[in-house]
Amino acid sequence: MRITFAPYTNLGAISSIERNQKVASFEIENQEVDFKQAEIELSRKKHAEFVQSSSAIFQGATPTQLVNTQANSMTISNGVYYHIGIINGKPLNGTPLTGGGFNSNFSPKLYVSPDTPAGTPLTPEQMESLRIHKSHSQQERQEANLLVGVFMSLVRLAEGRGSAENVNTPVFAQYFPKFAEGVGLDLSKPFSINGKSFVYSNGELRALAIEE
Numbered sequence: 001m002r003i004t005f006a007p008y009t010n011l012g013a014i015s016s017i018e019r020n021q022k023v024a025s026f027e028i029e030n031q032e033v034d035f036k037q038a039e040i041e042l043s044r045k046k047h048a049e050f051v052q053s054s055s056a057i058f059q060g061a062t063p064t065q066l067v068n069t070q071a072n073s074m075t076i077s078n079g080v081y082y083h084i085g086i087i088n089g090k091p092l093n094g095t096p097l098t099g100g101g102f103n104s105n106f107s108p109k110l111y112v113s114p115d116t117p118a119g120t121p122l123t124p125e126q127m128e129s130l131r132i133h134k135s136h137s138q139q140e141r142q143e144a145n146l147l148v149g150v151f152m153s154l155v156r157l158a159e160g161r162g163s164a165e166n167v168n169t170p171v172f173a174q175y176f177p178k179f180a181e182g183v184g185l186d187l188s189k190p191f192s193i194n195g196k197s198f199v200y201s202n203g204e205l206r207a208l209a210i211e212e
Contacts, residue, residue: 046098049079050111053095053103056081058128063093067184073192074185076158085147085182087140092147092182096155106136106144146171150179158194164207173203 056063063083067074076082078098085092087106094104103109108129122130136144150172156162180187180200187200190208197208 042099045079047111049095049097050103050109052079053081053097054108054111054125054129056095057093057103057105057108057132058125063091065184069184069186071192072186072189074154074158074183075194076155078155082151083183084151085144085179087136087144087147090136090140092144094148096152102148102152104144104148105132106141107133146175147179147182150175154193157196157198164198164205168204172205176200176205 055061061081063081066076066082066084076096078096081093081095083091083093090106092104092106094102094106096102101109110126110129112126133141153162153167153172157164157167177187177200179185185191190197190199192198199206199208
């Protein structure tokens with residue numbers, strides 16, 4: 001018994017498979033290109049925010065007030081240079097950066113290119129960052145970092161990356177009232193962060209439901 005295969009029977013199916021494979025390959029390549037492009041754009045955005053923030057620190061720029069005292073509300077955006085408190089009579093200012101981190105006028109970040117060879121002399125900007133860093137005592141920098149930690153907890157709340165329950169730590173309870181006083185936030189009544197309402201009582205931050 002001989003079995004004969006028709007040589008053209010599956011050409012349409014084969015063509016369809018090849019076409020689908022090419023489409024799938026094209027879509028994957030497009031996704032890879034889009035992902036790489038998004039990475040490049042994000043990297044550019046981060047660097048632009050860093051440069052702008054460092055420039056504000058070096059030039060002693062006037063920061064944006066964080067709190068609208070009339071509405072008792074905060075609007076937090078990455079890349080904006082804010083006033084977030086007072087340390088020993090010195091203003092604590094800085095910028096929340098896209099992707100995390102905070103560039104503070106008590107401890108300015110140093111930018112070092114990945115391509116910089118070891119032993120390369122510091123740039124004038126890096127030298128200025130070190131000078132500003134050393135102009136504050138270690139205790140002042142530590143206290144500034146604690147207030148920055150409170151602020152970054154609020155940033156995560158504003159971005160929907162955290163909850164009030166996660167924020168309520170002993171350190172937050174200790175430093176949030178000082179932070180609020182420094183920025184003009186009235187904790188005796190409800191306040192909002194990027195449109196989300198909260199109250200603070202008995203050392204605990206609590207989100208308010210809309211009906212409250």
